[in-house]
Amino acid sequence: MDFFSNSTETEVIDFYKSVSNNIKQKRLEYGLKQLDVALEIGIKSVAFYSNCENLKYGKHFNLEHVYKLAKLFNVPPHELLK
Numbered sequence: 001m002d003f004f005s006n007s008t009e010t011e012v013i014d015f016y017k018s019v020s021n022n023i024k025q026k027r028l029e030y031g032l033k034q035l036d037v038a039l040e041i042g043i044k045s046v047a048f049y050s051n052c053e054n055l056k057y058g059k060h061f062n063l064e065h066v067y068k069l070a071k072l073f074n075v076p077p078h079e080l081l082k
């Protein structure tokens with residue numbers, strides 16, 4: 001029995017997409033540019049932030065990013081993880 005096969009790669013990618021979409025939606029609701037958000041949460045590269053938001057090159061937001069973004073958008077972290 002393989003204990004680490006409870007989800008497929010597709011399911012994980014879909015989860016990352018959902019998180020990224022939630023973050024992008026909040027950013028747009030606040031009328032913020034990617035650069036502004038990146039700098040506010042301590043990411044010095046807008047390219048890296050953009051790659052996370054768009055899931056390019058295998059990049060995605062980590063838990064620290066989600067926590068900082070939730071504080072920025074004044075929402076509980078679980079709102080971004082839906």
